[in-house]
Amino acid sequence: MTSPPSAHKARRSSAAQAYPAWFFIPAAVVFGVLFLVPMLSSFYFALTRWTLFESTFIGLENFEQFFLEPFLIKGLVNTLIYAVVTSGLKVVFGMALAVVLTSPIAFRDLLRSIIFFPVLVSTVGVGLTFTVLMHPDHGLINQVLASVGIEGPSWLTDPRYALLSVALVDVWKGVGLATLIYIAGIVAIPTEYFEAASIEGANWRQQFTRVTLPLARPATVTVVILSFISGLRSFDLIWAMTRGGPGFTTDVIASVIYKQYQAGFYGLSTAGNVVLFVLISALVVPLYLRLNRKESQS
Structure with missing residues (x-):
């Protein structure tokens, strides 16, 4: 027996009244003060030459100078490599660990x-710790490799390995969050699917590829988006371990911006932050829409 239309309308109206408009005001105020106001202020100050006490409007001059930065292209390439490597490895290792940690x-x-x-440890603390562990002569990692007859590389001083070395440390630190998200996604899969697959004779590999992997897709989308944004914004770990060196081989856009700020070019560094914000939005929003479109089609 179906409920009359009036009952449906009453339930909808009561659900709508459960959270009145004023309920959202505190969150809106916090969001505005901590996000909207600083964002809009940065857009303005990016068009000025400013100090702590005064500012002079100069239009797009900061952006023109920022794009003439000699190491900007190197920083952009490093940023993209770093983001792709760290997000990809977090997805792979996060899923693998989650599968193991949801088994009996x-x-x-x-x-x-x-x-x-x-994940809970300070990023700077992790960076300083691994800087010591990766020391080419006295680091524990190379000493362990030497004990088995392997000559370890100069992890952080060789341009061929420096960026990848920092990326691996980033993965070590952040894979726990990816694993937690995947665990939540796998636990949410109804056990009936696995039971049906077992009855049909599917082995563990077939259960993973045909049940776990497709049904944990929302978790995968979340991990990809969060990890990719984190990789594009990465600064503190890179600065703690290499300060963009050796030379400029591990410079990312965020470290290029910070070096401009250190040199006293505050308007220029603000323009760089705006460029980084636009870059992240231009890469992440289409990726998010594409991943969710595929999810809705599957």
């Missing part, structure tokens, strides 16, 4: 805590 293994809860722990 011993000390599962303890292992989950251990995997997630690096």
Whole structure:
């Protein structure tokens, strides 16, 4: 027996009244003060030559000078490489660890805590720690490799390995969050799907490719988007470990901007931040729409 239309309207109206407009005012105020106001202010100050006490409107001159920065292209390429490598590895390792940590293994809860722990550690602290561990002569990593007859590389001083070395540390620190998201996605899959696959004779590999992987797609989209944004914005770990060196081989856009700020070019560095914001939006928004379109079609 179906409910009359008046009952449906009453339920809709009561649901709409459950959260009145004023309920959202505190969140809107916080969002405006902490995000909208600084963002709009940065757009204005990017068009000025400013100090702490005064500003002079100069139009697009800061943007013109920023795009003439000699190491901007190198920083852009490094930023894209860093973002792709870190996000890709977080997806792969996060999914693999989540599959293991949702299976009936011993000390599962303890292992989950251990995997997630690096996420809670200070990024600068992680950077300084791995700078010591990756020292070419006295670092623990190369000493362990030497004990088995392998000559370890100069992780952070060789231009061939420096950016990749920092990216791997970033993955080590951030894979715990990706694993947590994947665990939530896998646990949310109804067990009936796995039971049906087992009855049909599917092995663990077939269950992963035909059940876990497609049904955990929302988690994959979340991990990809968050990791890609984090990679594009990355600065603190790179600065703590290499300061953009050796030379400019690990400079990313954020470190180029910071060096301009250090030199006292505040308007120029603000324009760089606006460019970085536009770049992230131009890359992430289409990626997000494309991933969600595929999800809705699947």
